[in-house]
Amino acid sequence: MLVLVAVMSSCAMVSSPVMGTLYTDVKSPFAVTSNSGASKVGSAEATCILGILATGDASITAATKKAGITKIHHIDQHATSILGLFSKYEIFVYGE
């Protein structure tokens, strides 16, 4: 029981401006630049299960690389969490 409590106390937390204990599905801004215009979008994500296993590459580098973006316009983020058991963090980079 103690082990379970210890494990669950660090349950799958995800970065978000607001968090729900049972459910989180929040989109929010991450960054904005002075560059004008965007025609490409790149995404990157990382997931966590039970607060034990966390994998992925949710870096801006990964997202820009995937879309071939060299000038960033703005970046949004999306946090999802279900009962603290499963959580996902995504970033969306908009640019040229």
Add this chain to the structure above:
Amino acid sequence: MVNNQTKAGVPLALLLFSFLLFAFSVENLFAQKISKCFVSSDLPDGRLYFIKPMKGFANGGNDLVFDITYKSKKDSIVFTFTYFDKKELDIDSLLFALGNKIVCCPAKKLYVDVSKSKWEYRYSANLLFSDLSAFFDQENPPKLVVAAHKEHVELHIKNKMWEKQSSIVRKIFKLIKYN
């Protein structure tokens, strides 16, 4: 007295928990939440839609993951894909099977990387909104062909996966049309 209240609270909490769990499952089963499959952004030069990465097209263990970007002002689609293969390929185009018609789109290399024991080819292809719309309008699972200089790799998708994927994309495309 306190003990009795606690005992009564446990089934109530369990009931509430079960109800919420049921509500989430029902919501996922019956409501096709397309909002989770795409993001959009209003920009000074038009609205930009991005359909999140989808997978399903494969040839044996060689998978293709794609995402779709649409800009309202240009009315064209950028179909960006990652193809995993053990073979070294020099990809030059991506072919979309539209019934008897084949739409060939030159592919532009973004990068080539190594992922475990496979090569990871990241390319993008431009095509017309109407062509991709017609591709996803097909009832039967179509094929995608990755064309390299020396060979062509045919990629297929399972029926169930196609039903789910095409209905999501069709719904998003309808939303784009209405806006």
